Amino acid sequence: MTSPHGPNGSVPPLDDSPLPARPRLIATDLDGTLLHDGKSVSDRTIKALAAAEEAGIEVFFVTGRPARWMDVVRDHVHGHGMAICANGASVVDLHDDGKLLSHRPLDRAVALGVVQTLRDAAPGTTFAVETATGIHYEPTYPRFYEDPGATLATAEQLLQESGSGTDATAPVLKLLAHHSGLTPDGFLTLARAAVGEQATLTRSSPTALLEISGPGVSKASTLALCCAERGISSDEVVAFGDMPNDLEMLTWAGTSYAMGNAHPDVLAAASGRTLTNNEDGVAVVIEQILARQQQAR
Template sequence: MRLVASDMDGTIVGHDGKISPRTVEAFQRCLDAGVEVVFVTGRPPRWLDPLREQLGHRGTVICSNGAVTYNLNDEQVLSAHLLEHSNILAAREIILDLYPAAAFAAETVTGFHIEHGFAEEGAVELLAGAVAMPLADSLGGHDVIKFLAREREVQPDNFLNRVRPAVAHLVTATHSAPSVALLEMSMPGINKSVTLAKFAASRGISQADVVAFGDMPNDVQMLNWAGTGYAMASGHPEAIAAADQQAPAFEDDGVAQILEKRLAALRASL
């Protein structure tokens, strides 16, 4: 184990935005043992406060399901895979044909653009700093890293399973919200595993030496790619099926439990 790659929400971060002290300590022990740590999340760069404030992480974060590699220390985008505006608008029309009540948003390198109906009035985290207007008008010259679609009257898996094949020629679609029908779409061919593989190679770390943790469909490719992929026992069935190992549930500090055991084994082998 030379590199630990972990998802955030539902894997180490709870609904309250908190990371447990045990998990914080486990990641610190990895660093103390010379094991590199990278976080691989669906979150955009603007939404990484738990890593900064609770873990004191200042390194690289792979954001927006692999679309962005971000340096948290310098708050700089190191690389970005951008969606074509024409693909976004074409995907939007296809989704509206399937789900006329769908609402849309676009995450850019520098901000968030939402259409009417995408977020509830009380959704502070979604609405803070957002530009609210039709996407065709608001995108302009902005570089889009993630396109989102929301539907309130359908189950999340059903939404994904119907939309994904219809837009596959335009975007890569996935989801990471267990109870909200919210699709996350990136440039075709981009997912967490693609960017994680490049990051590991840049550090001279082989695939076999990567241990990954995740819990949702947007983690599937990463769990498949890593030398050892752990799905959370509390995770989505697709993630559990994709991983070769299972970690205890999030509520039981599953990531910390696995890291503690692997670090103990690492020490015993020295």
């Protein structure tokens, strides 16, 4: 793909881009993709998202974030209000305070089995449990956000349905596993070999932090379900991402873009490449899509 910057910031000719003729849905990751590194949405991106919706192209945020961390984009989902969170484990309505519309939980017994498997395979692993109502941690798990309602206990205690002091009956959306002595990709490779088909393992953090969902649960599989409900085929979807948890979505979508700052596996898997998140790479492609549609009229 040629540079998206033409003279005076204009959109250049699009003949060599992989853009679809008539996309119906844009699916974009947030951190490292739509958001700048400061976790903000630029004015250019806000304008591009609004223009896409006005042109009849739905925009879905598809993220590893839980619903409670979606305030940064809550005002930019426009008409439908829906977002796919927790790597596909939940679909939420951001217009209704992150109300859970559907979920694909990780069975607590399966999660307990994964915990034991990883404790054996990678001693020193620490865990957190993300549920539909909040997150809870092991005491030594490195926390990045303050969660006043979090319970501190072992993963085994947190995952017991009879546990006291936790949301013990709430659906588990994902299990988080951290290791301070392994590389991020090395930990993922080791964990996938150990866990096998028990669960879906991926990563989106620059640290050795794994995100573990139920078998078959991914951004791609939940996005496919949402698209099927709308009569949208994969060929009508344009997807954006930067990390391994985006890989399935990028290969499922008919057209996909890796950010300029993307993980090497993502760069290899996507059908196109755009600028970095800090250079508004998603907005650049949306502008190109809309320019092509305007030229076709």
